[in-house]
Amino acid sequence: MSDEQSLGALLREQGISRRGFLKFCGAMASLMALPGSMVPAIAAALDKALRPSVIWLSFQECTGCTESLTRSHSPTLEGLILNAISLDYHHTLQAASGEAAEAAREAAMKQFFGKYLLIVDGSIPTKDGGVYSTIAGVSNLDMLHEAAKGAAAIVAVGTCAAFGGLPHANPNPTGAVAVSDIIRDKPIINVSGCPPIPVVITGVLAHYLTFGTLPELDDLGRPKAFYGESIHDRCYRRPFYDQGKFAKTFDDEGARNGWCLFELGCKGPTTFNACATTKWNQGTSFPIESGHGCLGCSEPNFWDAGSFYHALSTPITPVGRAAAVAAAAGIVGGAAIAMHNRHVKAAARSGHQTVTVNDLEQASGETK
Amino acid sequence: MNDMALLLWARGPGLQIALVVFIAGMLLKLFEIFSLGRKKDLSTPRPGKAWSGLKTIFSRSLPDKTLLKRSFPTYLMGYTFHIGFFIALLFLAPHIELFRNTTGLGWPALPGALVDGISLLTIVALLLMLGYRLYHPVKRFLSTFDDYASWALTMAPLLSGYLAFHHLLLPYTQMLALHILSVELLLVCMPFTKLFHTVSLFISRWYNGDALGHKGARL
Amino acid sequence: MSGNAAPLLHEIAALLDRLALTGEGGSVQLNGLPLQPGDYEALQEALGEGEVSAEIQALGPSLIRETALHGVWWATHRNALQEVVAESIEVTRCPALLQTPAEDVAEAARILRERLSVATKGEHDV
Ligand code: SF4
Numbered sequence: 001m002s003d004e005q006s007l008g009a010l011l012r013e014q015g016i017s018r019r020g021f022l023k024f025c026g027a028m029a030s031l032m033a034l035p036g037s038m039v040p041a042i043a044a045a046l047d048k049a050l051r052p053s054v055i056w057l058s059f060q061e062c063t064g065c066t067e068s069l070t071r072s073h074s075p076t077l078e079g080l081i082l083n084a085i086s087l088d089y090h091h092t093l094q095a096a097s098g099e100a101a102e103a104a105r106e107a108a109m110k111q112f113f114g115k116y117l118l119i120v121d122g123s124i125p126t127k128d129g130g131v132y133s134t135i136a137g138v139s140n141l142d143m144l145h146e147a148a149k150g151a152a153a154i155v156a157v158g159t160c161a162a163f164g165g166l167p168h169a170n171p172n173p174t175g176a177v178a179v180s181d182i183i184r185d186k187p188i189i190n191v192s193g194c195p196p197i198p199v200v201i202t203g204v205l206a207h208y209l210t211f212g213t214l215p216e217l218d219d220l221g222r223p224k225a226f227y228g229e230s231i232h233d234r235c236y237r238r239p240f241y242d243q244g245k246f247a248k249t250f251d252d253e254g255a256r257n258g259w260c261l262f263e264l265g266c267k268g269p270t271t272f273n274a275c276a277t278t279k280w281n282q283g284t285s286f287p288i289e290s291g292h293g294c295l296g297c298s299e300p301n302f303w304d305a306g307s308f309y310h311a312l313s314t315p316i317t318p319v320g321r322a323a324a325v326a327a328a329a330g331i332v333g334g335a336a337i338a339m340h341n342r343h344v345k346a347a348a349r350s351g352h353q354t355v356t357v358n359d360l361e362q363a364s365g366e367t368k
Numbered sequence: 369m370n371d372m373a374l375l376l377w378a379r380g381p382g383l384q385i386a387l388v389v390f391i392a393g394m395l396l397k398l399f400e401i402f403s404l405g406r407k408k409d410l411s412t413p414r415p416g417k418a419w420s421g422l423k424t425i426f427s428r429s430l431p432d433k434t435l436l437k438r439s440f441p442t443y444l445m446g447y448t449f450h451i452g453f454f455i456a457l458l459f460l461a462p463h464i465e466l467f468r469n470t471t472g473l474g475w476p477a478l479p480g481a482l483v484d485g486i487s488l489l490t491i492v493a494l495l496l497m498l499g500y501r502l503y504h505p506v507k508r509f510l511s512t513f514d515d516y517a518s519w520a521l522t523m524a525p526l527l528s529g530y531l532a533f534h535h536l537l538l539p540y541t542q543m544l545a546l547h548i549l550s551v552e553l554l555l556v557c558m559p560f561t562k563l564f565h566t567v568s569l570f571i572s573r574w575y576n577g578d579a580l581g582h583k584g585a586r587l
Numbered sequence: 588m589s590g591n592a593a594p595l596l597h598e599i600a601a602l603l604d605r606l607a608l609t610g611e612g613g614s615v616q617l618n619g620l621p622l623q624p625g626d627y628e629a630l631q632e633a634l635g636e637g638e639v640s641a642e643i644q645a646l647g648p649s650l651i652r653e654t655a656l657h658g659v660w661w662a663t664h665r666n667a668l669q670e671v672v673a674e675s676i677e678v679t680r681c682p683a684l685l686q687t688p689a690e691d692v693a694e695a696a697r698i699l700r701e702r703l704s705v706a707t708k709g710e711h712d713v
């Protein structure tokens with residue numbers, strides 16, 4: 001449960017020294033992509049920050065986002081951040097279950113009305129009154145509406161919550177939509193990715209803890225500090241792209257030489273995420289580093305963006321049939337025009353009368 | 369609609385529509401031209417006529433000496449633009465990937481930096497051509513809406529492609545979407561503007577060459 | 588020198604100028620930069636090994652070493668699992684993390700007094 005204890009006091013109570021705290025703040029600064037010179041300010045702010053109450057709702061999702069968060073840099077950084085917030089409801093992580101869990105959620109919503117941070121992962125099915133996903137008999141749609149009312153801000157974690165994700169993909173049988181399609185009157189931060197990079201989730205929480213405000217967002221509601229640049233902008237294979245050196249298959253010489261993966265379907269140029277710099281698995285590497293192109297997982301509709309293995313510049317739907325239909329139409333239409341032209345010509349020919357000079361003279365004589 | 373949705377539309381339904389209009393329109397036009405027919409020339413052809421049509425298709429790509437001297441800027445800019453445009457179209461890696469994907473045919477790409485430089489030259493040539501058209505009284509007099517529209521339709525893909533390549537002005541995703549859309553617009557308009565010359569020039573050159581050859585003119 | 592090492596070294600040189608002139612340096616965050624394979628090693632080689640090396644045990648080990656270039660420090664922070672959580676190059680006369688926080692100094696004085704009073708009390712009891 002939340003209390004009015006400040007974060008600094010809480011951490012010291014856990015036996016963390018001031019140096020340790022400073023180191024933590026330094027790591028936070030680098031997480032938030034803030035300059036090192038801001039560390040003292042961050043330390044001062046975090047020291048005094050009060051633990052915010054957090055309610056985490058999981059809707060139509062695969063728990064991958066929660067996995068991503070809890071499998072990260074543990075136990076220190078994310079662990080500390082999770083300790084620093086008061087996670088009042090998260091039906092996968094909390095000990096309580098069933099009615100006790102729902103009661104905890106309702107209690108937190110009442111006690112911290114207007115102040116709690118609402119985190120959502122998963123999309124929200126809206127078809128048939130939202131019956132396709134329910135928690136304790138309440139549809140996700142209703143629960144979101146209710147929980148959003150008292151939220152200071154909403155963090156949509158994962159591409160499903162941010163843009164609809166996999167459930168939203170064609171043909172979208174459940175009518176799944178993103179949080180921002182339903183809630184319009186609250187600030188929403190989209191932390192997209194399938195799953196999002198764990199430190200990005202914690203980075204956003206750290207920012208909120210430190211400044212009490214939301215980070216600067218791009219036009220899709222994603223924090224600019226992490227989604228400000230494309231994978232391609234920061235890709236170490238970029239020089240090969242510029243030189244026109246491309247791997248053609250996953251095991252040719254180009255692939256072994258680490259050439260650009262554009263022709264193998266890399267969506268890095270249109271994908272905005274921090275993978276190329278923050279990397280995955282405790283900063284070990286990221287997909288392109290292990291030889292696979294970017295799938296574009298942090299962008300809207302990435303499941304419907306054509307094959308993962310076809311270049312970005314190619315059509316996402318086969319064009320053969322359309323071309324054939326068009327050709328047929330063109331030929332039929334052309335033949336019709338040709339027939340018409342022949343008809344006109346034939347008519348002209350049959351209507352043709354030979355004229356002699358005498359005829360002309362006669363004609364001109366008549367008109368005189 | 370967000371940038372990504374626009375891009376996906378351009379790579380999907382947009383392209384389908386454009387291709388349908390383009391292919392149907394081009395065929396329609398070709399049928400129309402061919403079905404016009406020509407009057408039979410009853411005179412005996414002069415010797416050496418056989419290849420004159422084919423020869424002219426190629427020989428007319430080279431400048432005529434007198435004309436070259438008389439309107440050098442037009443020639444210079446015209447060549448720069450046409451050659452540059454085709455290099456950018458055919459030798460940038462992402463473009464080749466498009467051809468490979470749709471037709472199964474592929475060929476090696478030129479380095480991005482080289483294509484980039486050529487594209488810039490091409491854009492400059494196009495701009496100068498517009499300036500010259502507006503400046504030169506005869507050219508201006510002869511210009512119709514079709515000329516200006518064709519200029520704009522050609523410029524749009526070049527400029528948007530250049531800006532996208534350099535991540536200038538707009539977010540890359542958006543610029544890429546605009547680039548593809550501008551190409552689609554070009555495709556849609558091609559059968560119905562003077563841009564149809566991309567195809568009809570071969571027909572008219574062949575016809576002229578053949579007719580001249582028939583009369584025994586030196587080509 | 589390939590890739591991104593050279594521009595980083597230029598930045599460090601500029602920070603050194605500033606440190607010499609105004610007394611205020613700065614830092615370059617290494618994690619989060621698009622370093623190409625080889626960049627990291629090139630940086631280490633260019634900066635070299637200096638005289639000071641300090642290890643801090645707080646939330647896992649941190650290693651802070653001065654490079655052969657005075658005023659340029661290389662800091663690697665790890666968590667309890669030895670994973671690197673942050674890495675930076677600090678341009679300063681002494682990295683902030685090495686200095687004792689003011690509050691800790693005050694606290695140390697208090698703790699020492701407490702110990703002394705316990706000790707003297709013990710003496711009187713004899
Ligand atoms: S691998 Fe992908 S992100 Fe990297 S340079 Fe090539 S296209 Fe760009």
Ligand code: SF4
Nearest residue numbers: 273275294295296297
């Ligand atoms: S490289 Fe691309 S597909 Fe892979 S995790 Fe990052 S953004 Fe998603």
